[in-house]
Amino acid sequence: MNKDRPPEPLDFFIWTVEDVGMWLEEINLGSYRQIFKENGVNGEYLEGMSMFTTEQILRFIRRCHMKWGDFITLCKELRRIKVACLKGEQKVRRPWWAPSCLSVVFVKAAKRNRQSRVVSLKLEP
Numbered sequence: 001m002n003k004d005r006p007p008e009p010l011d012f013f014i015w016t017v018e019d020v021g022m023w024l025e026e027i028n029l030g031s032y033r034q035i036f037k038e039n040g041v042n043g044e045y046l047e048g049m050s051m052f053t054t055e056q057i058l059r060f061i062r063r064c065h066m067k068w069g070d071f072i073t074l075c076k077e078l079r080r081i082k083v084a085c086l087k088g089e090q091k092v093r094r095p096w097w098a099p100s101c102l103s104v105v106f107v108k109a110a111k112r113n114r115q116s117r118v119v120s121l122k123l124e125p
Helices: 009-014 017-026 030-038 043-051 054-063 068-087 100-117 119-123
Strands: none
Touching: 009 043, 017 030, 017 043, 043 068, 054 068
16 A cells, blocks of 8 residues: 555455554554554454454454453444445545556456455344
8 A cells, every 4th residue: 555645445455464554543543553563464354353253352352462442443443444345435446556557457346346345244233
């Protein structure tokens, strides 16, 4: 992602560890930036958190030394991003690593794939 601006929410599933750190700063959880980096928490990992068992959640909280309230904030913000993606409220754009000649192809694929990326949201209460 561009280092001068925050990562795009639509692209959260392809966020790097650095992108996750920038997002943590945005949602006032920047104190966890380093520990998330050390644990390799990227966008793909965040996307998979909705499928965590209680044991995996507790292990994650212990490993990252998170407070319960901060974990709840993290989950609420992830859900907000997923809902925005599902509703199509986020602008679709080419990721930083894709050549500009693929912009149209990527945007079309992203629009088709938008709902499949947030399928876990539909399973949550």
